[in-house]
Amino acid sequence: MPEDAAASGVTFESKVKAIELLRSIAEGTASPTGQEFFRNLVRHLAEAIGMRHSLVSAFQGGKLLRTLAYWSNGRFAANVEYELSGTPCEEVIGGRDCFIPSGVHAKYAPREKDIEAYFGVPLKARNGQVLGHLCAFDEAPQAPDLRARYLFQIFAGRAATELERLRADEELREKEDQLRDLFEEAPIAYVHEGIDTRFIRANRAALRILGVKPEEAPFTYGRTLIPDRPDAQRQLKGALESVGRGSETSGVVLELRRKDDGRQIFIQWWSKPHPSGTYTRTMFVDITDQILLEREKERLGAQNLYLREEIKSVHNFEEMVGSSPGLVGVLRDVRRVAPTDVTVLIMGETGTGKELIARATHSASNRADKPFIKINCAALPAGLIESELFGHERGAFSGAIQRRIGRFELANGGTLFLDEVGEISGDAQLKLLRVLQEQEFERIGGNQTIKCNVRVIAATNRDLPMAVASGAFRADLFYRLNVFPVRLPPLRDRAEDIPLLAQFFVQKYASKVGRRVNSIEGKTIDRLSHYDWPGNIRELENIVQRALILSSTPVLAIGEDVLPVTTPAAKRAPPTRPVGGAIDLDSIQREHILTTLRQTAWVVEGERGAAVRLGMKPATLRYRMKKFGISRPSEPAS
Secondary structure, eight states: OOHHHHHHTOOHHHHHHHHHHHHHHHHHHSSOOHHHHHHHHHHHHHHHHTOSEEEEEEEEETTEEEEEEEEETTEEOOOOEEEOTTSTHHHHHTTOOEEESSOHHHHSTTTTTTOOEEEEEEEEOTTSOEEEEEEEEESSOOOOOHHHHHHHHHHHHHHHHHHHHHHHHHHHHHHHHHHHHHHHHOSSEEEEEETTOBEEEEOHHHHHHHTOOGGGGGGOBGGGGSOSSHHHHHHHHHHHHHHHTTOOEEEEEEEEEOTTTOOEEEEEEEEEEOTTSSEEEEEEEEOHHHHHHHHHHHHHHHHHHHHHHHHHHHSOGGGOOOOOHHHHHHHHHHHHHTTSOOOEEEEOOTTSOHHHHHHHHHHTSTTTTSOEEEEEGGGSOHHHHHHHHHEEOTTSSTTOOSOEEOHHHHTTTSEEEEETGGGOOHHHHHHHHHHHHHSEEEOBTOOOEEEOOOEEEEEESSOHHHHHHHTSSOHHHHHHHTTEEEEOOOGGGOGGGHHHHHHHHHHHHTTTTTOOOOEEOHHHHHHHHTSOOTTHHHHHHHHHHHHHHHOOSSEEOOOTTTSOOOOOGGGSOOOSSOTTSOOOHHHHHHHHHHHHHHHTTTOOSSTTSHHHHHTSOHHHHHHHHHHTTOOOTTSOOO
16 A cells, blocks of 8 residues: 555545445436435435435425435435524535534534434535535434545535426426416417328317317317318318418418307418428417308398388489379478488378388488388287387297397487387387487396487377377377378379379389380379279279289270279368368367267266276366366256
8 A cells, every 4th residue: 555545544445435335326326316316315325324314305495494305214204394493404505515523412402402413515506506405414423534525525416416407397397387278278279280180289269169079189180170162172272282381371261160060160360380390380269250240241231232222213202203282291391300310200091101201201311321220010919019129138038049139229320110100019109218218228138228329200090199099009109209290191182193193103013014005094094083092002003003914005094893983082071180280189189088978978987988998097087078178068068
């Protein structure tokens, strides 16, 4: 042995022992990683240096450590978390090696009262941060040994690297979990597709939009969701060619069919191939509602344009035929009221052209480019009129399988034409009154108040003042509707217009029925002018069409088989009240009450009394009799 070796006290045997210690620890910790590595490290380290306890820990921050592996008295102990204060571990976590062969209990009492020897080194990351520590301790004193220090320092570096790796893995897993959550829970659909369009991954939004169950995703091919139509397949081909070239596809709109029910959907699609070229990353959003809304908007726009053109061609205000004083007066009133937004009540017999006047009023108004919505109140059952006017929510009543938009909502900004308004039920009258007053309503079964800006034009062939007097029609609603009354004269009071109307209908329908008519026979004109026309203009139109079908000459003649002979209108007794004259509601009510009293022999009360027939209380009837000065012929008026 060289003298310098002998002088240092390092013998050959000690070198061999040191190498054996290093080899045993290295072999025990070479292959394992993670928890197994730390357990092997502390066990072999304790055995190598002959100490009863050994542990490796991770620094928790503050003053806390948690053991990753703990060897004690020949077996593994449960991992624990403990506080650093008052222990030699506090110095180690501070970044210094700590080797105390004996006297630990004296220096760190009372925390370490049973410990005599302590060896510890910090575990430092590459940036110098202390991650934890490696230590061994014993109840018996230990001889100072440089080999133990070297072993600790060598394997502290290995342990620090493993601990740093575990922390990096944990951070990576946390980030992967976060990204996975973002991918799965994102409101936008994400799909990873192979070059053959097979789904590799798809998030919940994508599966929901496409109608694909999670277990079906690995067996789903995107191309199978494309409709089997040339245009759709051509669009798919272009998109796949773009992916095949490695090009990014942006904002493409695709039509698809859901996998579960085959329902049509539309998506806006963005796709970017992966650099490996093995799959593509796709993002898309469901724009089905937007596409269908745009299509519906286009359809309604076209329909609205068609209706406006139809109104101009068929119901044009300037093309109304006639020059009689009654018609001229009506047209003058329409020109005056059309530019305003006031409610118009059109009254007249059946067939006098009330709808034509309503359309003319709308066409000449400031709302001419907005909807003109019509509802025939007499054509609907009482139970459906409210639904038609105000709409209903899904489930509002039996058969309401979906929400319905009412006519008031459809007419928002435009005009609502209430034809035969006198036929509306009492409940509907009350709701209609509220809309006219407040310009708001609720759908049936709903609680949302809907504002509307609608001009109302109403029409009726009933005597509404008489209906008000009998209680069949609300007086307050009548006055709301009767802001600007327009009364259309019957055709029998427009005798001078009959030849013009007949000629107009001949020109309109002759070509349609395949007849060539140049003129109308003079006797026919005379018979038309003296006919009663209970069906008014509509009846005249029908008579002319029937005569054209039966005619075979250029001169139209209408015989008695088509137009029956009646008493000339001019020789019949005049009506009790001039048509088109002013309406005195009090006079109408007085006349109606007086007529009913005469029919009941002036009996006011009882089942057969006038009060029951009039739908009012006897006290109310007596009050109105006094108000209107009505008394039995033998009694003086009070």
